[in-house]
Amino acid sequence: xxxxxxxxxxxxxxxxxxxxxxxxxxxxxxxxxxxxxxxxxxxxxxxxxxxxxxxxxxxxxxxxxxxxxxxxxxxxxxxxxxxxxxxxxxxxxxxxxxxxxxxxxxxxxxxxxxxxxxxxxxxxxxxxxxxxxxxxxxxxxxxxxxxxxxxxxxxxxxxxxxxxxxxxxxxxxxxxxxxxxxxxxxxxxxxxxxxxxxxxxxxxxxxxxxxxxxxxxxxxxxxxxxxxxxxxxxxxxxxxxxxxxxxxxxxxxxxxxxxxxxxxxxxxxxxxxxxxxxxxxxxxxxxxxxxxxxxxxxxxxxxxxxxxxxxxxxxxxxxxxxxxxxxxxxxxxxxxxxxxxxxxxxxxxxxxxxxxxxxxxxxxxxxxxxxxxxxxxxxxxxxxxxxxxxxxxxxxxxxxxxxxxxxxxxxxxxxxxxxxxxxxxxxxxxxxxxxxxxxxxxxxxxxxxxxxxxxxxxxxxxxxxxxxxxxxxxxxxxxxxxxxxxxxxxxxxxxxxxxxxxxxxxxxxxxxxxxxxxxxxxxxxxxxxxxxxxxxxxxxxxxxxxxxxxxxxxxxxxxxxxxxxxxxxxxxxxxxxxxxxxxxxxxxxxxxxxxxxxxxxxxxxxxxxxxxxxxxxxxxxxxxxxxxxxxxxxxxxxxxxxxxxxxxxxxxxxxxxxxxxxxxxxxxxxxxxxxxxxxxxxxxxx
Amino acid sequence: xxxxxxxxxxxxxxxxxxxxxxxxxxxxxxxxxxxxxxxxxxxxxxxxxxxxxxxxxxxxxxxxxxxxxxxxxxxxxxxxxxxxxxxxxxxxxxxxxxxxxxx
Numbered sequence: 001x002x003x004x005x006x007x008x009x010x011x012x013x014x015x016x017x018x019x020x021x022x023x024x025x026x027x028x029x030x031x032x033x034x035x036x037x038x039x040x041x042x043x044x045x046x047x048x049x050x051x052x053x054x055x056x057x058x059x060x061x062x063x064x065x066x067x068x069x070x071x072x073x074x075x076x077x078x079x080x081x082x083x084x085x086x087x088x089x090x091x092x093x094x095x096x097x098x099x100x101x102x103x104x105x106x107x108x109x110x111x112x113x114x115x116x117x118x119x120x121x122x123x124x125x126x127x128x129x130x131x132x133x134x135x136x137x138x139x140x141x142x143x144x145x146x147x148x149x150x151x152x153x154x155x156x157x158x159x160x161x162x163x164x165x166x167x168x169x170x171x172x173x174x175x176x177x178x179x180x181x182x183x184x185x186x187x188x189x190x191x192x193x194x195x196x197x198x199x200x201x202x203x204x205x206x207x208x209x210x211x212x213x214x215x216x217x218x219x220x221x222x223x224x225x226x227x228x229x230x231x232x233x234x235x236x237x238x239x240x241x242x243x244x245x246x247x248x249x250x251x252x253x254x255x256x257x258x259x260x261x262x263x264x265x266x267x268x269x270x271x272x273x274x275x276x277x278x279x280x281x282x283x284x285x286x287x288x289x290x291x292x293x294x295x296x297x298x299x300x301x302x303x304x305x306x307x308x309x310x311x312x313x314x315x316x317x318x319x320x321x322x323x324x325x326x327x328x329x330x331x332x333x334x335x336x337x338x339x340x341x342x343x344x345x346x347x348x349x350x351x352x353x354x355x356x357x358x359x360x361x362x363x364x365x366x367x368x369x370x371x372x373x374x375x376x377x378x379x380x381x382x383x384x385x386x387x388x389x390x391x392x393x394x395x396x397x398x399x400x401x402x403x404x405x406x407x408x409x410x411x412x413x414x415x416x417x418x419x420x421x422x423x424x425x426x427x428x429x430x431x432x433x434x435x436x437x438x439x440x441x442x443x444x445x446x447x448x449x450x451x452x453x454x455x456x457x458x459x460x461x462x463x464x465x466x467x468x469x470x471x472x473x474x475x476x477x478x479x480x481x482x483x484x485x486x487x488x489x490x491x492x493x494x495x496x497x498x499x500x501x502x503x504x505x506x507x508x509x510x511x512x513x514x515x516x517x518x519x520x521x522x523x524x525x526x527x528x529x530x531x532x533x534x535x536x537x538x539x540x541x542x543x544x545x546x547x548x549x550x551x552x553x554x555x556x557x558x559x560x561x562x563x564x565x566x567x568x569x570x571x572x573x574x575x576x577x578x579x580x581x582x583x584x585x586x587x588x589x590x591x592x593x594x595x596x597x598x599x600x601x602x603x604x605x606x607x608x609x610x611x612x613x614x615x616x617x618x619x620x621x622x623x624x625x626x627x628x629x630x631x632x633x634x635x636x637x638x639x640x641x642x643x644x645x646x647x648x649x650x651x652x653x654x655x656x657x658x659x660x661x662x663x664x665x666x667x668x669x670x671x672x673x674x675x676x677x678x679x680x681x682x683x684x685x686x
Numbered sequence: 687x688x689x690x691x692x693x694x695x696x697x698x699x700x701x702x703x704x705x706x707x708x709x710x711x712x713x714x715x716x717x718x719x720x721x722x723x724x725x726x727x728x729x730x731x732x733x734x735x736x737x738x739x740x741x742x743x744x745x746x747x748x749x750x751x752x753x754x755x756x757x758x759x760x761x762x763x764x765x766x767x768x769x770x771x772x773x774x775x776x777x778x779x780x781x782x783x784x785x786x787x788x789x
Contacts, residue, residue, distance in 0.1 A: 163741045164708070166708075168707075168740055168741070169740045169776070170738075170743075170772055173776055174775055177775060184775065184776065185780075186777040186780065188751060188778070188781050191744070191747060191751050192748070193752055194719065194722060194749060194752040195719070197748045199712045199714075199715035199741065199744075200711065200741065202740070202741070202744070203744065203748075204740065204744055204747075204776075204778075
């Protein structure tokens with residue numbers, strides 16, 4: 001990952017934070033913490049942006065930051081318009097992150113936002129120009145000759161190896177230069193003779209006298225990415241010297257943009273500087289070192305790793321688990337106790353490794369939730385509805401891949417709730433509800449699944465409209481009497497929309513089927529329930545992980561299958577006698593309860609004969625129980641889920657395959673799908 | 687990126703172009719060192735340098751400093767805006783004998 005990508009990623013996180021702060025401010029405009037958070041986010045985006053060459057972005061963010069500085073000082077009030085501008089600016093900064101070069105569309109968008117901001121902030125408080133020119137940013141700061149200007153002496157001694165570590169002091173000097181009026185003195189005393197010179201080592205150090213209206217924090221922020229090994233001190237210089245120092249340095253800065261052609265001037269200035277430095281007393285130093293130590297501890301707590309690395313780690317663990325299975329198999333065959341011991345130890349370790357690796361990929365789902373606040377806010381404004389998004393269980397963890405792929409379906413479902421579900425304030429009032437609608441987004445753990453629900457308190461689904469539409473589309477016949485629940489779930493069929501108007505938000509009937517497919521791709525299930533007048537609830541059940549599961553390995557006439565262990569309740573025997581007693585019905589009595597069962601042999605069209613004693617695996621299927629008969633239960637098996645490839649991906653009842661220690665392939669059963677298949681077949685037969 | 691070194695009698699000319707940064711500086715230093723003598727006059731042409739960092743400026747500064755007590759003359763005959771800007775910002779301009787910069 002390039003350093004620019006790292007910046008983009010960090011900026012993206014900061015933008016999310018900024019957005020969250022804005023939305024909180026919308027609720028509580030007086031929250032000073034939120035203002036600070038927003039300000040810090042903008043400030044860091046601006047600073048790092050400038051450092052990595054995103055000049056347009058830095059210039060643009062600077063204006064926004066200025067506005068929030070005014071808010072902090074109490075000169076500007078948080079208004080809806082300011083929040084709206086800030087949110088739009090956040091989006092715009094995202095665009096700016098993508099394009100480094102000039103682009104007339106983007107420039108125009110920047111200008112429009114700045115014009116809005118200017119209108120709000122007023123010309124007085126904004127120090128004049130709002131133009132996009134980068135140089136203006138610096139000029140503005142130079143103009144800020146308020147009493148708040150303080151002078152700092154900054155010493156920078158980069159670590160000897162800083163070049164090799166990719167840290168160039170030049171951008172830092174440039175950034176300090178942008179903070180105010182800056183006089184830089186380079187110390188070249190340590191430069192060796194040419195024959196002893198190592199081109200990749202840094203021998204230089206700098207002393208900088210900076211006069212700025214920025215706070216100490218802003219100066220420290222310049223060094224935020226610098227290695228700990230750099231020696232950096234920042235000290236404030238006696239204020240009584242300010243006046244003279246400011247003017248002296250001013251003239252230096254004036255010449256900075258000119259070419260190197262003024263030798264005498266530079267020399268004389270150096271003399272001035274020497275005098276100045278002598279004159280100044282050295283007050284207490286504020287070592288930045290301490291701060292960077294603190295940051296370091298923070299870094300250790302969280303290590304940022306690219307997702308691909310985790311994916312490849314997961315793949316490797318998968319391969320290890322398969323190799324482990326082979327080891328177990330060989331150890332079993334060889335009957336060597338030493339080898340068996342090793343194999344057992346290895347098995348324990350590899351299963352711990354697997355759990356740890358899976359744990360690494362787990363992320364709290366709340367990161368996705370917070371993005372929806374903005375969506376709800378914008379949509380409800382567009383539609384003139386009052387809607388509050390309430391989230392619960394944001395700390396629930398899910399596999400990263402699942403979270404990534406879940407975002408789009410969730411957006412679609414929330415949009416649907418807002419567009420179709422929740423009524424306008426007038427309608428709500430007329431039906432005795434509060435004017436403000438609520439969308440409740442929750443996530444909870446349940447066994448090896450995570451259940452995400454999206455619940456709204458809107459009008460609910462119109463079962464009759466769905467019925468008509470279904471008849472019109474030939475999905476059901478006129479005389480059939482499906483339950484309301486079945487009708488509701490028809491909306492997940494392709495091309496099914498009952499929206500009376502097609503809006504840009506929803507109503508085109510594309511989407512719900514895509515939602516269903518995306519969730520099924522994640523091995524999840526989606527269903528909807530609704531109470532007319534009270535609202536609808538969409539429930540999504542997702543597996544915790546997509547990579548490795550604990551399975552129960554079974555066989556039917558030498559063919560191996562795996563059933564996910566989490567749904568297995570018990571294994572019991574089925575004798576020929578019991579089969580006879582059931583009069584051809586595939587039912588078995590388990591402790592007084594009749595459980596239907598299915599022969600895997602028949603499901604997979606295996607022609608061999610049933611053994612005298614079969615095993616039945618009883619699995620949970622929602623609230624009911626269901627059995628599968630097999631020849632032999634081999635035992636628990638760490639199952640690395642592998643796809644079956646394009647040829648077989650559409651097969652119902654098969655969730656994938658895995659490779660066993662012997663090198664054989666075992667089919668992983670999708671038990672709920674098999675049961676559904678059996679139930680439908682049964683219904684058609686009757 | 688390239689460095690061209692031309693030596694005639696007691697005078698060398700270094701023409702550097704492209705990138706003068708940590709990625710190229712060692713190569714340039716080695717090339718210069720091979721030819722370097724504190725008795726030779728040096729002209730440096732930086733007109734075509736489009737990227738520079740402190741390691742690059744440090745190389746130039748070291749060459750300048752090494753000739754400080756010698757009778758040989760060193761000068762930068764031309765330089766790009768990028769280099770000039772970097773010299774200014776880092777104040778390493780003071781190492782150079784600025785009279786010898788020809789505009």
